[in-house]
Amino acid sequence: MLQSKMKWKFTYTNQLEKVQSIKGLTPLTQQLLMKREIVSDEAIQRFLNPSIDDLHDPFLMEDMAKAVDRVRQAIENEESILVFGDYDADGVSSTTVMVEALREAGADCDFYIPNRFTEGYGPNEEAFRFAHDSGYSIIITVDTGIAAMNEADLAKQLGIDLIITDHHEVQEVLPDAYAIIHPKTSSQYPFQELAGVGVAFKFAEALLGRFPKDLLDLVVIGTVADLVPLKDENRVLAAIGLQAISHSKRPGVLALKEVCGIEGEITEETIGFTIGPRLNAVGRLQDASPAVDLLLSQNVEEALEIAKFINQLNQDRQKIVSDIAKQADEMLIEKSADLENVIVVAKEGWNPGVLGIVASKLVRQYDRPAIVLGIDSEKGEAKGSARSIDAFDLFTNCMEIRERFLHFGGHAQAAGMTLSIDQIDALRADLNELADQKLSDDDYQQVLDIEMTVDLEDISLKQIEEVNKLRPFGMGNPKPLFHVKKEPKEVRLIGSKKNHLKFQFQTDSSRVDGLAFGMGELYPQISPSDKLDIVGELSINEWNGRKNLQIMIQDLRIEDWQLFDLRGSRHVEKSIVIPTDESFKAVTFSGATKSPHNIPIYSVDDFQQDERIDGLVILDLPKDLEELKELLNRILVSKIFVSYRVEESTFLQAWPSRDHFKWFYGMLLKRKEFNLHHEADQLARRKGWDRSMVDFISEVFFELEFVKIKDGLITINSQPSKKDLKESKLYQERENQLMIEKTLYYSTYKELKNWFNQYLNEKVKPVKEEVVNGL
Incomplete structure (x- = not known):
């Protein structure tokens, strides 16, 4: 038996008979749609064929008309506008969308993104005073600002009209801004889960008086990278945005594709794992302005230089993350053999911009909540990030001990915090006590939500292509995980470090490869002919023009001994x-x-x-x-x-039959005597027997008292008793040993x-x- 590393949650029931037959769709795809509560013909068509016609009127958002009128007035009066953004991929793409829309509308504008290390997150007094001193009469925030109470008041005092566009959680009290454009403050707006860039795009559409499809290649970056639910408008913006970015002529996008080695169509995974992390890396290590400069650039050569710089920053970020994660791991190993329920590690010199990534790595590695803090001994503070497992709500539990923090914010699975250095041990003790009270052993396992159990014999390339019609996958529309039970035809280690597994499964009509990355250590724990239970994503591997089925394995187990x-x-x-x-x-x-x-x-x-x-x-x-x-x-x-x-095999020695015994006894009757020392080898050669067979027959006859043996000379017993060969203990022992060796x-x-x-x-x-x- 081999235990799975994660907890498997089978989310389906036998609902196939309840699914209405939809022309052109297999039952498997129909059930996937039903699980996503997409059941009516209209809803299915809208889901499978995202269209801009399904987007909502931007003027349904509260304050949209008021904000647009103010900007148009500013353009007419030649006032300067400052776009205040954020340093992540959503903030960078939001800033770019807003700046391009304003410039197209004729505005005099520029952008400002706070420095993570010196200014922290969101609007701040120093930046607003800088804007006032620089002559800006309007500040438009993107992807931030909904919690900027003090800054809104300051803007009013300074005579600046503050327009907030944001999508983050709304507080009990709203900032006293000139206008707030936010789906969750707009009761008339049908969809509340837009990314920051989605809200900025809505503003751009309202301001320009047209659907700005030229900005869709930017909208998809923030929408996918910020992990908003890919439903309703987000699905439309992501789907048509992926088409737009795949064929984009924007110099910044082309430069990113070149330095990242991206070829062909860009998918949500390309953005999530390649483009998004690079744009995020800039703000994690320094001021994020180069990321906006890249996306705004109209010059191919300039864009390529910036893209190379950003790519290098991302490599630096990866090394910093790797180094900190290694140090954190060493600290955990040194501290104790028994891992605590909640990991809290802190060290001076750790870059606070990457600690969230390190925390995520620790959560994946140890299957428990992790807090990673960088210590600033001059300030006497520790600042960092936390990530959690499904069963432990970080926000709720940390709010129970809020007195430990100087600053804290976040949600169930991720949070940021600042606390005094002398509170670190107390924080660790408190959280471990809370986890000990609330969590069971099972809670420390990651959960895999399995959509369906399938038989590989029933899966075809056409079926997988049809499942891919549900793309783009993401939050709210997860990539389907399937459960398969199958005995592999072959298992082998692959990769330069031999740290990956490759399985080959054979169906009646095709071969299916299973790839399990990072699971090479399981190789010696998988015995031949084991029937595996595997969970993974069905996909198509295309190589040299040939398409093959494959399953990307996320976890496996063996239920049989x-x-x-x-x-x-x-x-x-x-x-x-x-x-x-x-x-x-x-x-x-x-x-x-x-x-x-x-x-x-x-x-x-x-x-x-x-x-x-x-x-x-x-x-x-x-x-x-x-x-x-x-x-x-x-x-x-x-x-x-x-x-x-x-060492000495009985099975490989010749085993005499009854005919052999009968012939040998007849030979003795005829000759009266036989000398084992001088004649046994000659007899064995003549009969084609093994010498050991001659000795064995002789010893059995002696034990049964059929013959006498003295000094190697065999003579017939004149009055032998009637006995069966199997009455010989020697015969029995050899027969038993033969059976043992043959069987085992x-x-x-x-x-x-x-x-x-x-x-x-x-x-x-x-x-x-x-x-x-x-x-």
């Missing part, structure tokens, strides 16, 4: 891997004193009835098959390793496992599989 065949191996120690949470025992039938990894050695009598054992290593062959049968029926075992050897040593793997299956404790044997939902 496993047999590892190490018979005759001289590398047993290397072949046996003992997981840290498992206990192994070794059994000997002949008094063996050595075992691999010094696994404790026991005799059969030492094992208790229904004793549960993770791994059993069989060191030598039993003297009787009944001994092993008794052991198998007694214990509950997950893995069996057969590591015995045969010279059998095929399949034959050996079938034999073990016959005698295993009933509680270990796999139950008959239930019919599962799916295809």
